[in-house]
Amino acid sequence: MSINEAIQWGQQAMWTIALISGPILLIALFVGMVVSILQAVTQIHEMTLVFVPKIMAVFGLMVLLGPWMLDQAVHFGTRAFEAVAQVNE
Secondary structure, three states, rough: OOHHHHHHHHHHHHHHHHHHHHHHHHHHHHHHHHHHHHHHHHHHOOOOHHHHHHHHHHHHHHHHHHHHHHHHHOOOOOOHHHHHHHHOO
């Protein structure tokens, strides 16, 4: 395996990680900002008010996108193991 192939596999791994974790991070960010704005407007500063909606949103999104996320991870893993099998010594 050349250095260019190793760099390409590293880039593909980073892209797959971003693709899988991106939607979850974005929904947590969006829900956190909405709750923070509501807290600023109503001046209710309850700590649990931030975590419960985030947890519910992330869990709901994982239920919806879980099969797709698993498919992406399995697809990358399959390609990686196939590439390892083709490496000449």
